[in-house]
Amino acid sequence: MKEYINNPEGHKNIAYTLSLLSAVINGKSPVEPDFEPDWEFIFRFTKMHNVDNTVFYAVEQLKNKPEPQLYKKWMNIRNKCIHRNMIQRQEYAEICSAFEENSIDYMPVKGFYLSELYPIEDSRYMGDLDILVKDRRDDAVQLLTDRGYSTKKNSVDYDKPLIKPPFMVVELHNNLFPQHSPYRAYFDDVFSKSAQNGHCFKMNPEDFYIYELVHLYKHFSGGGAGIRSVADFYLINKKLLPDMDADKIKTQLEKLELNDFSDEIASLAKKWFKNEDFSDFTESEIYVINSGTYGTDENKIVNQIGDNTKSEYLKFRFLPPKELMYEIFPRLNKHPYLLPFYYILRFFRGFFKKRKNLKEEYKILKLKSAEKNRRE
Numbered sequence: 001m002k003e004y005i006n007n008p009e010g011h012k013n014i015a016y017t018l019s020l021l022s023a024v025i026n027g028k029s030p031v032e033p034d035f036e037p038d039w040e041f042i043f044r045f046t047k048m049h050n051v052d053n054t055v056f057y058a059v060e061q062l063k064n065k066p067e068p069q070l071y072k073k074w075m076n077i078r079n080k081c082i083h084r085n086m087i088q089r090q091e092y093a094e095i096c097s098a099f100e101e102n103s104i105d106y107m108p109v110k111g112f113y114l115s116e117l118y119p120i121e122d123s124r125y126m127g128d129l130d131i132l133v134k135d136r137r138d139d140a141v142q143l144l145t146d147r148g149y150s151t152k153k154n155s156v157d158y159d160k161p162l163i164k165p166p167f168m169v170v171e172l173h174n175n176l177f178p179q180h181s182p183y184r185a186y187f188d189d190v191f192s193k194s195a196q197n198g199h200c201f202k203m204n205p206e207d208f209y210i211y212e213l214v215h216l217y218k219h220f221s222g223g224g225a226g227i228r229s230v231a232d233f234y235l236i237n238k239k240l241l242p243d244m245d246a247d248k249i250k251t252q253l254e255k256l257e258l259n260d261f262s263d264e265i266a267s268l269a270k271k272w273f274k275n276e277d278f279s280d281f282t283e284s285e286i287y288v289i290n291s292g293t294y295g296t297d298e299n300k301i302v303n304q305i306g307d308n309t310k311s312e313y314l315k316f317r318f319l320p321p322k323e324l325m326y327e328i329f330p331r332l333n334k335h336p337y338l339l340p341f342y343y344i345l346r347f348f349r350g351f352f353k354k355r356k357n358l359k360e361e362y363k364i365l366k367l368k369s370a371e372k373n374r375r376e
Contacts, residue, residue: 007012013038014045014289015278018227020058021051022273026219026229027119030058039066043074049226053081054085084167085115085122091168092129093210098143100199105134107194107201109176110215113208117235125228128161128169134201135174137174146168157330176211179333180323183214183256217261224291227272234269319343327363 005251016033023030040109043066048051056078065071092112099106108131115124133140141151142159149162149170158175194201203211216233218227253259268285271277281289322339326332329342 009038010041011281013041014281017042017045017055018272018278019276020055021046021227021231022276023058024120024123025118025235025273030061032062034062037064039070043070048226050125050127050286050292051228051231053078053125054231055178057120057123081125082122085126088126088129088168091164091170094147095129095131095144095170096200098147099140102139102143103199104136104140104143105191105199105201106140107132107134107203109173109203109211114212114232114235117232117239127167128171130173132173132176132190137172140172144172148290150252157327157333163184178323178327180326186252186256187211206248206252209236209241209244209249210256213253213258213262213265216265217258220261224287226288226291230265230269230288231273233265234273237266237269238274265376270336274282318347 012035016035016037020030022028031224042055046055052074057073059065059071059074066074092108096106108130110128110130111124111126112129115126116120118124129142138161141162144162144164145151147164149164149168152161152163152169158178159173160172161169161171163169175184176187176190190203190207191201193207194203196202212232216225216229219229250259253262264284268288320328322332325339325342325346326336328346332339332342
């Protein structure tokens with residue numbers, strides 16, 4: 001993908017894809033291409049960033065459409081997303097009713113409100129329903145279990161996912177961040193600062209902005225974050241930020257050391273989706289373009305390596321900080337004396353279940369270490 005981006009033909013197709021996405025989120029008619037697009041690439045690229053259903057709303061308005069087979073395949077994806085959105089909204093309404101009837105305080109977060117910022121609600125793909133529960137998460141889990149949900153394995157201490165065929169995933173949180181996250185303390189009292197309607201709480205606008213930015217930063221500094229996240233922030237800045245207390249946001253972001261990151265994302269969002277400037281992709285833009293929806297393993301490894309040596313990185317992978325272990329294995333929060341056992345368990349689980357991934361990771365590590373040595 002990187003080679004194609006730096007190729008003039010690839011740049012042209014990616015730039016046109018971004019213009020189609022911009023047309024949809026700004027509620028405008030798309031511009032006809034002045035070249036013959038590589039529709040197969042554009043389709044794969046939009047799927048990689050989880051905006052294939054969004055971009056189709058622009059594609060269907062064009063005179064110069066993809067060949068019929070690809071067009072039909074693309075349209076089916078969009079139609080499935082419409083159906084998925086309807087089911088999710090209906091299921092959410094029924095879950096809310098159950099929480100109200102049982103006096104469980106709750107707060108929808110992440111994609112639920114982001115999709116409402118889009119001109120066409122179902123054009124913003126929503127994978128999971130994320131709900132923060134105030135005090136009674138076990139009761140909330142039981143209510144969903146009674147509705148046919150089952151608990152997914154390998155949940156973390158602050159997030160319990162439940163699934164219901166064919167595609168419903170509800171993540172019930174008792175906190176928005178892991179126990180040892182530097183951002184957890186800020187949101188510990190989020191309910192007390194939120195508007196309440198019955199037992200449903202809605203985050204105040206400034207906290208919503210800060211939460212979405214922190215959540216994006218977590219992805220961005222990990223494996224990366226893609227063009228959908230930039231589109232989300234463009235709409236947040238366009239539709240919500242003018243009515244927010246900008247000074248309050250700036251003060252809090254300074255405390256969280258995220259002001260520079262906020263400015264960088266706002267600048268990129270403005271460049272792409274307000275100015276529609278797709279010329280001369282910067283290093284940051286290429287990082288986003290290559291990241292896909294939630295980043296890549298290569299980005300994650302490179303970011304984790306940072307200024308560390310290969311041996312330091314390997315030490316981190318084999319003996320991660322105990323804070324990370326507590327997040328991966330929630331049982332450690334109640335039984336910290338089991339930490340040595342879980343280090344051993346993690347090693348053997350990775351060796352036997354993820355051997356292929358480990359080989360690929362080591363290959364990337366060797367390549368990046370060699371590149372780093374050449375630069376030095």
